[in-house]
Amino acid sequence: MTTDAPLLPAARRRAARSAGRAAAARSGTGRLLRLFLPLGLYLVFTLVPFYWMLLFALRPAGSTALLPWPVTFEHFDTVWNGMGFRTYFTNSVLIAALTLVSVTCFALMGGYALARFAFRGRRAFMLGLLCTQFVPGAMMLIPLFNVFQLLHLIDTRWSLVIAETVFQLPLAMILMSGFVKNVPVELEESAMVDGCGRLRAFLAVVLPLLRPGIVAVGSFAFIGSWNNFLFALMFLNDPELQTVPVGLQTTIGENTVDFGALAAGGVVAAVPVVLVFAFVQKYLVQGMSAGAVKG
């Protein structure tokens, strides 16, 4: 009796432990094959191109080392000071920031209207927003050029801000209306019962809760504008007004490619969007599920 009693649980425990270990090992290899192997392969596909760019940007011209050592910043000096990237960068930041503000404001207004009011023409408006997605932006270059010429906006930053806003606003608005719908109407109504006007109720109650939506929409607008190439190529002639993507294209131009400069320009082009991306990454999935797909 006294020998049996402690033995039995111990044996059971041992048996249980080895069974558990076997299960863990089984699911371990399963996870390795199902999860970590494809993930690892995909990470290689994603990261090697980035690494290649960094490698060329940081190692001296003519070097074939696979590690950027010794590190040199001469290529950055070349593009930033010699090839005008300082100017391009400032222009791109300005245009992207203005686009961000205008898209976010109009998307907030329209998104709120779509989410909170049942008005005549709402359906048609919504359909119109979706239809804009079928308009080929690249093919609108010439007619848009004519409109901007009429308004004397060619060779001004405003042409890019307006064109970018027009093409990004529809989806941004649909996205934003999804976010507004997720804010309970009751919150707003109780504020209005307490004597707030609609505007004050919106500013005090709804707006703070829309922060994820504003961050998502604003960053999409910034990234989209930062990355745009064709509009800048078409609507701006003055090199003093050019943007980073066009500057980057000039480093690619012709057949005389300075790989170090190309890579360094690429890094300059990538840094702001990568920073914005790191900042909004966690809102991204949330934002998409709130509105874009369902819209």
Add this chain to the structure above:
Amino acid sequence: MALAGPSPTRARTRRALTPYVLISPTVLLLIGFLLVPLGSVGYYALQHRVVNEPYDDAFVGLENFRRMLGDEQFWHSLLFSAKWVAAEVGLQLLLGLALALIVNETFVGRAVARALVFSPWAVSGVLTTGIWLLLYNPATGVFHQLSELGVGDPATSVLGDPDTVFPAVVVAELWRGVPFFAILILADLQSVPKDLYEAASIDGAGRLRSFWHVTLPHLRDAIVLATLLRAVWEFNNVDLLYTLTNGGPAGATTGLPLYVAQLARKSYDFGYGSALTTAAFVLLLFCSVLYLRLSRFEGRGEGVRR
């Protein structure tokens, strides 16, 4: 203080007008900078209009469209666009779905893994070109490194060879495009009710069957809409092809939008370019409606229906 007690009728009018006031800037912008230019494209499509030959301007009816039907380059570019859209959307869907399923699992380092695999989404077409030029260049690229390891031919120029250029540009665009699909699908995956999986596993469904019978039906609408939007975007995508190959070698990667852009920039044939634009727009709209019908899209999202 006048606002403290507006009369009921005034309050009602105000409430009725508010949504129109709120959408008016957007409506004005879309009319002025989208609808009017689009209308002018439709108008010029019926004109003979070459910018540097203004004396020949005239109304020609459907002449531009007749010319289009006989234009070998038009059919060639249309064929390329179809191949391009099919390859991009198909592969992006497959890889994006797989990637979303992977990063939807729970594991250590998931947040970092998500950030890393999604990051190319934020990169521009021109930057993608820059990066892949470095990778594809026979003197600097991965093929050069591989050939030093004894694999392949050191002089491989994938972008210069009409046989390899198509897969090469497809891979470069995939690098940037897959994350978009993965993000959209991941967003929808998170809304699958957990108890559905529990019920499925109680009924004895394995991983594969619960994916097939629970996950996929749930993702259906999201997939239909994402593929549609993506198809339109990929059709209209010019940045990458313009900068990476400029449509070459020998027109092998010239899609319809790039063909139009070249017509406008090189030969200033605005009338004919407008006709092609109109054709592309109508074609896209037609294919989209057909696709929504065939896929029996239900618009589960309230946005579309209401």
